[in-house]
Amino acid sequence: MKYLPCTLFFVVALAVCPATAQDQDWQDASNAVNTLLAQAIRDADKTRAIISTEKRDISAEKATLQHRIDSKQKRFDQLKTHYETLLEQEKALKEELAEKAQEIKTIDGTIRTSAKQARDYFHESLTTPEYPERSVVLAEVLQPDTFPGLDGIRNLLSLHLDEMNASGEISKRNGSFIGRDGMDKTGELIRIGTFTAAYRLQDGTLGFLRPTSDGNKLMAVQGEPGWSLSELMDDYFDGKAAVFPVDISNGAAFTRLAQEQKGLWEWLRAGGLLVWPIILVGIVAIGIVIERFNTLRKIRGNSDRNMQHILQMVAKGEWKKCGNFCNAKSQFPTCRIIGHTLKYMGNTREIIENAFQEGLLKELPVLERFLPTLNVLAAVAPLLGLLGTVTGMINTFQIITLYGTGDPRMMSGGISEALVTTQLGLAVAVPIMILHHMLERRVDKIIGDMEEKGTGFAIALMKKGQNKKWENFDAAA
């Protein structure tokens, strides 16, 4: 094709070329041209052939390439679809993952909560000191930012199962604990389920145990178990009895055990101001009682024997000796009265009786001194207690007016004042009453004895006088 313009140019040049040359020339020229032309045609054919071959080659090549493009496109499409499916798959999986993560978080939270609960519970539990590995396991489970994993969960579960087991058994062992004075002690320990733990020391001291605040050690409860409880516990420790006192209130009873043994001073202070007059009444009463008992003890002598002596002397008419005897025994009121009566000897009966009554009246105040006071004190003490009750109640109601009845703790101050004074008043009054009765009986007995002996003496005296009179009569007759 590319030879065509060249050929044409050549032809035209030949045509244009002036035919100044000869025919020969021309002929030659035309031959030459023809040859050229033929050449050119050959060339053109050759070229055309080449072109067509090339054309064929190119088209073949194109076809191959096209084919390759197509196949590539196909593959691309294929891969694109695949990618999209994968994207979708990823999205779905991501959603699933988020869902699962939520679940895991819930589980984690649950486990942590339950581990915390377990920690709180084990701190309160009596069994913890026997299982020191508990705190390790719990610390592992409670580690922040880490999922405890199946092992952790299993450990936690086994802690609970251990606790369950322990709550059903009675364990007896030797171990250490913190004593009532805060020192470390070692002794026999007994644990009944998760209810109660108790200890016995070498010297026989008994007591109950509570876990300390961090739960790793046992600590003695403040306050002594009572006599009957101690007996039971001792028997159990020795294996003799099958009964053991158990605190089913989970420690509330122990608090009360300690609280019941609070000091006297605290108790008195709860009673308010009116406690002091009541105590004063009690002290005065005790003083009077001691004084009276002392006095009356001195007075009580063997009056029967004295009386026999006196009567014998009277019968024999040994007046002087009798008087001396009475003076010697003047610590006994009976003798004093008789000595007093003796001075009126030989007078009429009225005078002797009057003298005797006078002596008795003189003795009575000494004997009965302070007894009415004691009686009054016994009556005053409960009244003071009642006064305290009323005062305490007034306080309580004032508090109620101020704060309402919402908090019972606020009211308990006034109420305890009311009750403590009543209690103290009664506690003072009851012994005073009994002691007063005893003293009164004793005084009554002494007075009765005095009256009896005095009358006996007066009669003896008068008989003597009568006999004298009769003798006089006889003498007169």
Add this chain to the structure above:
Amino acid sequence: MQQLNLVDRMLELFQSGGELMIPLMGLSLIIWTLAIVKGIRFLRERHKETSPQQCMDMYRHKAGVNKAEPAHWQWDILSRYIDERCEDPELNREILKSIRAPHEFNAMCSIGTILILSAVAPLLGLLGTVTGMITTFDVISQFGTGNARALASGISKALITTQSGLVVAVPGLILGGLLFRRGEKLKARMELFCIGLQELTDSLTPGRK
């Protein structure tokens, strides 16, 4: 077994009543012992009592032989009166009065104690009530009113002591009252006996046995 249960229940009651149950129990024991002893003595003396005439006869015929026959006080008054009596009836009355006085005192002996102890018992019960109430309010101040179980122990203490105080006091007062009336009657009989004795012996000459 039943008795054992009863003892157990008693012990339980005793323990839930608190420490004031011990003096109450003691009071009850003292009251009942005194009352029973006194009652038996009264009954025995009443059984043996005879009229002054019979007494005199017994004294005359079997002097010193059968001393257990009349009541102890009758015998004592009779023998001492016959020993000491004289001509003057006024003086005789005085003698009888002086002989009678210790017997009258004996007749009333321990009745006063029974009565005073019976009067003390409710006071002790009241003391227990107050103590129990204090326990209750201590519990309230510690736990509030929510813990009914802890509250109940104080209240039961309060109620059981009150109950026991009354249980001790009521029979004590009744017994004391009964014995008091018996004692008064005995005193009246003693006086009657003395009057009868004096009437009987006034006709006799002194110094004869």
